Amino acid sequence: MRIRALTGRLYFHDEPKSTKQVVISVKGGHPMVTHVRDLRGVIEREKAAIGVLISIQEPTHPMRSEAASAGFYEAPWGRKYARLQLLTVAELLAGKTVDFPRENVTFKKAPKASEPAGRN
Numbered sequence: 001m002r003i004r005a006l007t008g009r010l011y012f013h014d015e016p017k018s019t020k021q022v023v024i025s026v027k028g029g030h031p032m033v034t035h036v037r038d039l040r041g042v043i044e045r046e047k048a049a050i051g052v053l054i055s056i057q058e059p060t061h062p063m064r065s066e067a068a069s070a071g072f073y074e075a076p077w078g079r080k081y082a083r084l085q086l087l088t089v090a091e092l093l094a095g096k097t098v099d100f101p102r103e104n105v106t107f108k109k110a111p112k113a114s115e116p117a118g119r120n
Contacts, residue, residue: 020049031055033062059086
């Protein structure tokens with residue numbers, strides 16, 4: 001029986017009226033390069049901007065190479081984000097986070113209010 005590689009999703013907006021997603025896969029036990037390849041397929045199938053593989057153990061060199069070969073997602077303002085990211089539970093507990101666009105472009109910022117006349 002094949003287990004789906006998709007465990008969760010995050011959503012973001014990097015341009016108005018355009019929702020993008022980050023797909024997340026969590027693997028227990030010994031992670032393998034096939035898990036990275038499976039997630040890459042899920043990224044393409046789901047048309048996701050970024051994919052993240054979270055594991056308990058450190059990723060192997062072949063896993064890192066496969067993730068690096070996925071390239072980058074480039075936000076409209078020019079910042080690049082690794083298209084396939086590998087994180088361990090230890091890194092997450094130490095404060096590392098998924099690297100994805102967090103700028104809010106959904107709403108226009110309201111102009112700053114000025115002080116009413118005659119007020120000191």
